Amino acid sequence: SQTIHQWPATLVQPVGSPLSLECTVEGTSNPNLYWYRQAAGRGLQLLFYSVGIGQISSEVPQNLSASRPQDRQFILSSKKLLLSDSGFYLCAWSVGSAENIQYFGAGTRLSVL
Amino acid sequence: GQQVMQIPQYQHVQEGEDFTTYCNSSTTLSNIQWYKQRPGGHPVFLIQLVKSGEVKKQKRLTFQFGEAKKNSSLHITATQTTDVGTYFCAGPFRDSGAGSYQLTFGKGTKLSVIP
Numbered sequence: 001s002q003t004i005h006q007w008p009a010t011l012v013q014p015v016g017s018p019l020s021l022e023c024t025v026e027g028t029s030n031p032n033l034y035w036y037r038q039a040a041g042r043g044l045q046l047l048f049y050s051v052g053i054g055q056i057s058s059e060v061p062q063n064l065s066a067s068r069p070q071d072r073q074f075i076l077s078s079k080k081l082l083l084s085d086s087g088f089y090l091c092a093w094s095v096g097s098a099e100n101i102q103y104f105g106a107g108t109r110l111s112v113l
Numbered sequence: 114g115q116q117v118m119q120i121p122q123y124q125h126v127q128e129g130e131d132f133t134t135y136c137n138s139s140t141t142l143s144n145i146q147w148y149k150q151r152p153g154g155h156p157v158f159l160i161q162l163v164k165s166g167e168v169k170k171q172k173r174l175t176f177q178f179g180e181a182k183k184n185s186s187l188h189i190t191a192t193q194t195t196d197v198g199t200y201f202c203a204g205p206f207r208d209s210g211a212g213s214y215q216l217t218f219g220k221g222t223k224l225s226v227i228p
Contacts, residue, residue: 042220043201043220044218044221051213057208090156097205097214099144099205101158102158102203104156106155107154107155
């Protein structure tokens, strides 16, 4: 069966520090991969999605970047965190068409202080 | 702009009361999906509706897809404390940049159940 791993679960980082969040999917090949951010009590904001290795689409210009070095690995990064980067970051995957059902990881709760 | 509108944003109900959340799209959808996010958790897929006028049930949850495939609803009968969470609808919309379809989520309805 397919599983998605996302770590760390929580992270507290100072302003100006770098960030690297990792997401891996098991049990499927060539998944579509997504990074979302969710502010407290708010909806899901799509940040990046990828339909293949090295293919990244950015939905919102910001202080973050994404990379997909392997088929089932998706990384969210920042060189210098801002206070406004705080939030709940969720990785998700789907197969086939990008409009298909998405399956989410457990998320990373990031606090930038 | 917002392509999937969900109302209400918040709903507080007494345990045992019914609850309904509505989802409206600006365009006709090929399908609509519903997800539930428990407090502190991540969104979990509940169901997908594909056919015009489709109705599906999961125990106390009833999902409907409108005849025009532009709106949907989720109805919970006799809410329980386990129903607490945020319910999101999601539909595919064309990504103007990439030209492909992407799943777009509504802002969600946060349900609180008072015991």
